[in-house]
Amino acid sequence: MTEAILSMVRAGLGVTVAAAWAIGPELAAKRVAAVRLGPNGFRRRWLAALRRPRRGRQPDYVLEFIRLLSSEVAPARFSLARQPARAGRAATGS
Secondary structure, eight states, X not given: XXXXXXXXXXXXXXXXXXXXXXXXXXXXXXXXXXOOSSTTOOOOOOOOOOOOOSSXXXXXXXXXXXXXXXXXXXXXXXXXXXXXXXXXXXXXXO
C-alpha cells in the first residue's frame, strides 16, 4: 500500500501523511519531499490490545515481545507494569 501511495505522490497526483521511517528511502533519494505538520510534528498514541489469557498469565512469546518494545523501541513509553485501561484491554504504550 505504501508503495502505491508513494507512486501517486511521485507522479504529482496527491499528497500523503506518513511516518518518516516509512518513507526514509524515498526521502533520502529526494524522490519526495517532507513537510512537518505543525511546529513539533504530528504524534500518535500507540496502544496494544491483548486478549485476556484463559489461564494464568500471557504466554512467554507475548511477554518477550512487550519486553522487546520496552527496551528497543521506546523505553520511556512502554511498561510491563501498567494495568489494563478497561476490562479485557491492556494498554502497553502511549
